[in-house]
Amino acid sequence: MLPLRRATLRAAALTTAAVLALGACSASTDPGDADATATGAADTSTSEAADRxxxxxxxxxxxxxxxxxxxxxxxxxxxxxxxxxxxxxxxxxxxxxxxxxxxxxxxxxxxxxxxxxxxxxxxxxxxxxxxxxxxxxxxxxxxxxxxxxxxxxxxxxxxxxxxxxxxxxxxxxxxxxxxxxxxxxxxQAATADELVAGYDERLAEVRDAITVPDGATAFLAGTSDGKTFALIEGEALPSTFEELGFEIDTVQERTGAEPYTAGGDMFEVSAEQVGSVFTAPTVFVIGFNGATTDVATLAEDPVYAGLPSFEAGQAHDLPTWTIRGDYHEAMGLLDVVEEQFS
CATH class of the missing domain: 3.40.50.1980 (Nitrogenase molybdenum iron protein domain)
Known part of the structure; x- marks a missing residue:
């Protein structure tokens, strides 16, 4: 079932298309247009009608x-x-x-x-x-x-x-x-359906093959200039892990933080906030914007080393490409999770 917003957009698009179609029909009622149609105007009309x-x-x-x-x-x-x-x-x-x-x-x-x-x-x-x-x-x-x-x-x-x-x-x-x-x-709705169906089948395989850690899971992204971000629950990467059976920490709901930019999927966390934001027993660490942030490097900093996930050995690295994955990267992420938690 389509989310409400997409259903509304789809209805608006169909309404617009219907209006255009009616206009095209009324414009062609003049018998004098027959010659133009026969000499190629029909091809132009068909092409325009095919635009979306x-x-x-x-x-x-x-x-x-x-x-x-x-x-x-x-x-x-x-x-x-x-x-x-x-x-x-x-x-x-x-x-x-x-x-x-x-x-x-x-x-x-x-x-x-x-x-x-x-x-x-x-x-x-x-x-x-x-x-x-x-x-x-x-x-x-x-x-x-x-x-x-x-x-x-x-x-x-x-x-x-x-x-x-x-x-x-x-x-x-x-x-x-x-x-x-x-x-x-x-x-290309049919192609999308095939791709999603293949992903769903693979996701079910991985979900059945892994052992999910107890407790909540959070996601920490680090940049090359030393900034730290928390990924917002319900967005891209956390949403995929939720489908795999992980309990996702509600970091935004808990902190009331706003995304770093409108439509963003993460918010910045200062050094003073790290200990109060990343309280989950499991944390995934990802480099953001090409950064090479990883668990081993962060563990050298007492601010991160003292987090529950780091102390318990439940801090895990993820490749940088997982942070905003498309279809291909989502499939690749399933392989990574299966390898880490099988």
């Missing part, structure tokens, strides 16, 4: 029926397009100002086969001139955290270049992101 109206947080966007030059302004979203066999003209690296950018190992082969370009991505924002030069027929951006903020800030400029669809930050799981892109944007 997608309802987003920014409003309705008309997207081409079969886009061939798609620019993706979030590395974490690009994998969905490869899974849907949608050609990706260009995307950005996983993190801003990356001196050695690379494609995700989960879809690097597909990116190279597509000839996908890796564009520069600065913490100051997207390079609109570079995007314009690519002549895209569709721009996809948004998602969780900073990419959503940056794309929202320059949405008007992006939409002047090409139809621009921003994936809402209100989607809390990769399944919701995939469903939106597959169903609404690219008209």
């Amino acid at each position: 109206v997608v309802v987003t947080d920014q409003g309705e966007v008309t997207v081409p029926a079969d886009p061939q030059r798609v620019v993706v302004l979030n590395h974490a979203l690009a994998g969905y397009l490869y899974a849907l066999d949608v050609p990706v003209l260009a995307t950005v690296p996983e993190v801003t100002d990356d001196p050695d950018p690379a494609f995700s190992p989960f879809w690097a082969e597909e990116a190279e086969a597509d000839g996908t370009e890796l564009m520069d991505w600065s913490a100051d924002g997207y390079n609109l001139e570079a995007i314009l030069a690519l002549e895209p027929d569709l721009i996809v951006g948004g998602g969780w955290g900073f990419p959503l903020k940056q794309a929202t800030d320059v949405y008007d400029g992006l939409s002047q270049i090409a139809p621009t669809v921003l994936v809402s930050g209100s989607f809390t799981t990769w399944q919701e992101q995939l469903e939106f892109l597959a169903d609404d944007v690219f008209d």
Whole structure:
């Protein structure tokens, strides 16, 4: 069953499509249009009718029926397009100002086969001139955290270049992101259903194979500049662990903290707050934005070494790519969890 928000969006999109269809019918009632139809106007009409109206947080966007030059302004979203066999003209690296950018190992082969370009991505924002030069027929951006903020800030400029669809930050799981892109944007609901069904089957296998630690579980993300963040319950990574049977610590509800940015999936934790936020008996540690934060390094700091999870040996590392995983990375995460807890 669709969440209420998605059901509302879907209803709005269908209503818009119906209005457009009625307009098209009334416009073709003039018998004098028959010659134009016979000489090719019908082809143009059919093409226009095949375009889709997608309802987003920014409003309705008309997207081409079969886009061939798609620019993706979030590395974490690009994998969905490869899974849907949608050609990706260009995307950005996983993190801003990356001196050695690379494609995700989960879809690097597909990116190279597509000839996908890796564009520069600065913490100051997207390079609109570079995007314009690519002549895209569709721009996809948004998602969780900073990419959503940056794309929202320059949405008007992006939409002047090409139809621009921003994936809402209100989607809390990769399944919701995939469903939106597959169903609404690219008209591939059946493919999305197959991918999700395969994931659900694998998740059930892993859930049956692992022994889940007792008590609550929290998630700690560290950055290269020494900042610490707590992942919010109900969002991407914690939601996956909840599906696997882990009890997720309600860190946001307990602390009343706000996400570091609108639509964000985590909040910053000061050194003074670490002991009161990460009280769960199990904690997962993840590097954020390319950082190499790990349990061994944090354990050298008395602030972290004194946490219940560290003292009990229940602090575990997760790869950096798990923090905002797409379909491919969600499947990879299941392998990691199975290996750690079987």
